Amino acid sequence: xxxxxxxxxxxxxxxxxxxxxxxxxxxxxxxxxxxxxxxxxxxxxxxxxxxxxxxxxxxxxxxxxxxxxxxxxxxxxxxxxxxxxxxxxxxxxxxxxxxxxxxxxxxxxxxxxxxxxxxxxxxxxxxxxxxxxxxxxxxxxxxxxxxxxxxxxxxxxxxxxxxxxxxxxxxxxxxxxxxxxxxxxxxxxxxxxxxxxxxxxxxxxxxxxxxxxxxxxxxxxxxxxxxxxxxxxxxxxxxxxxxxxxxxxxxxxxxxxxxxxxxxxxxxxxxxxxxxxxxxxxxxxxxxxxxxxxxxxxxxxxxxxxxxxxxxxxxxxxxxxxxxxxxxxxxxxxxxxxxxxxxxxxxxxxxxxxxxxxxxxxxxxxxxxxxxxxxxxxxxxxxxxxxxxxxxxxxxxxxxxxxxxxxxxxxxxxxxxxxxxxxxxxxxxxxxxxxxxxxxxxxxxxxxxxxxxxxxxxxxxxxxxxxxxxxxxxxxxxxxxxxxxxxxxxxxxxxxxxx
Numbered sequence: 001x002x003x004x005x006x007x008x009x010x011x012x013x014x015x016x017x018x019x020x021x022x023x024x025x026x027x028x029x030x031x032x033x034x035x036x037x038x039x040x041x042x043x044x045x046x047x048x049x050x051x052x053x054x055x056x057x058x059x060x061x062x063x064x065x066x067x068x069x070x071x072x073x074x075x076x077x078x079x080x081x082x083x084x085x086x087x088x089x090x091x092x093x094x095x096x097x098x099x100x101x102x103x104x105x106x107x108x109x110x111x112x113x114x115x116x117x118x119x120x121x122x123x124x125x126x127x128x129x130x131x132x133x134x135x136x137x138x139x140x141x142x143x144x145x146x147x148x149x150x151x152x153x154x155x156x157x158x159x160x161x162x163x164x165x166x167x168x169x170x171x172x173x174x175x176x177x178x179x180x181x182x183x184x185x186x187x188x189x190x191x192x193x194x195x196x197x198x199x200x201x202x203x204x205x206x207x208x209x210x211x212x213x214x215x216x217x218x219x220x221x222x223x224x225x226x227x228x229x230x231x232x233x234x235x236x237x238x239x240x241x242x243x244x245x246x247x248x249x250x251x252x253x254x255x256x257x258x259x260x261x262x263x264x265x266x267x268x269x270x271x272x273x274x275x276x277x278x279x280x281x282x283x284x285x286x287x288x289x290x291x292x293x294x295x296x297x298x299x300x301x302x303x304x305x306x307x308x309x310x311x312x313x314x315x316x317x318x319x320x321x322x323x324x325x326x327x328x329x330x331x332x333x334x335x336x337x338x339x340x341x342x343x344x345x346x347x348x349x350x351x352x353x354x355x356x357x358x359x360x361x362x363x364x365x366x367x368x369x370x371x372x373x374x375x376x377x378x379x380x381x382x383x384x385x386x387x388x389x390x391x392x393x394x395x396x397x398x399x400x401x402x403x404x405x406x407x408x409x410x411x412x413x414x415x416x417x418x419x420x421x422x423x424x425x426x427x428x429x430x431x432x433x434x435x436x437x438x439x440x441x442x443x444x445x446x447x448x449x450x451x452x453x454x455x456x457x458x459x460x461x462x463x464x465x466x467x468x469x470x471x472x473x474x475x476x477x478x479x480x481x482x483x484x485x486x487x488x489x490x491x492x493x494x495x496x497x498x499x
Contacts, residue, residue, distance in 0.1 A: 055075075104122075160336060161174070164358050169337075193277070274304060355427065356426065386445075
């Protein structure tokens with residue numbers, strides 16, 4: 001039996017439920033199962049069908065609805081009389097504010113086996129009604145999609161709405177914009193992935209072998225023209241929302257790629273112009289220890305055709321180019337919290353780009369393991385012996401060191417450098433956090449090795465500026481290079497690290 005999370009207040013004077021705010025005090029509530037029991041009582045206070053209907057359409061999820069219908073005969077009878085309407089209402093509670101767009105995406109995925117052409121897909125208006133495929137399989141698909149969208153929304157909220165809130169705090173109007181644009185871009189991506197516009201190639205083919213480059217240009221044009229037709233009915237504001245969500249997904253792809261990497265070695269990232277699969281991003285964000293992130297994309301595309309078509313439509317509507325080229329979370333977010341907040345160290349105003357207790361986990365994708373190694377002093381970044389073992393320690397599968405722990409342990413080393421104080425309660429810009437790594441990562445790693453029982457070696461005279469450690473692993477392993485040079489190259493201000 002599922003635990004009931006749906007609760008409602010009873011008005012003792014009216015003998016009926018009245019609407020309540022989600023954040024009301026728990027003392028005002030009675031459990032949902034108590035209401036179910038109440039409807040089975042043989043007393044004059046049995047709830048009338050219209051009240052039961054109002055209760056059922058406010059159930060938060062389908063599992064709770066199923067339990068309620070099984071538990072109470074009165075609930076069961078009302079559900080049988082209005083099953084499609086109630087199921088649709090609860091599905092809206094589960095999916096969120098953009099149910100028509102979610103249903104349209106699910107419908108396209110359902111029709112793929114028969115016809116991948118998007119022009120055969122009904123317009124969004126057709127999905128406003130309670131009719132349509134509400135089969136168990138289709139509902140499960142929409143629920144999985146909604147879980148991904150909600151994960152993405154949480155990251156958008158902490159990044160652009162309120163960095164201090166660990167949960168999503170988007171206003172209903174902001175959430176609608178986010179969900180609507182996300183489902184629309186996701187549908188466009190699936191059309192692209194499933195070659196939804198390729199059918200024209202078959203219709204126009206003359207069965208002659210053409211030049212491969214010409215064939216690709218022809219496919220690009222078909223896709224571009226197809227998306228122009230598919231998107232042209234969208235209002236300007238909603239096209240701008242689509243571009244903002246696409247830019248956010250691109251940002252998150254870069255973030256996930258950096259956060260999930262385990263090797264300190266340089267890598268070539270996925271080209272930023274490639275289309276982004278929301279499912280890839282959402283799944284990777286929901287899994288803590290995954291293999292290096294890989295995203296679906298079409299290699300021969302020079303630019304995301306979804307973005308290209310949306311921009312062309314907006315340019316035709318005289319939207320300034322500057323507005324199309326820059327990130328603009330203001331298209332989705334109306335009033336971000338803490339927009340004028342400044343860094344605790346350098347006092348530069350950075351707003352929600354600041355990192356602190358509630359959002360320090362974001363640092364793993366901003367300063368990835370490769371970037372962390374580059375912040376070591378002197379020639380240490382070029383020394384495989386140290387960088388690989390340090391990366392393996394931080395990214396260990398069984399006991400990784402989260403960035404929030406790493407940062408706060410380095411902050412606690414107040415004697416590491418004269419006069420520099422860092423606070424766990426502070427909010428810091430990325431530039432200052434990089435400076436923290438420059439100052440203290442080497443010392444933190446030396447102490448971590450000692451705590452783990454590593455043998456203590458004599459310091460190399462040339463310390464972190466030693467040239468020999470780069471090409472002679474035996475020398476690198478024999479002596480300690482996590483120290484300030486005593487001979488040779490004097491450390492520069494940029495290179496100087498803790499002794």
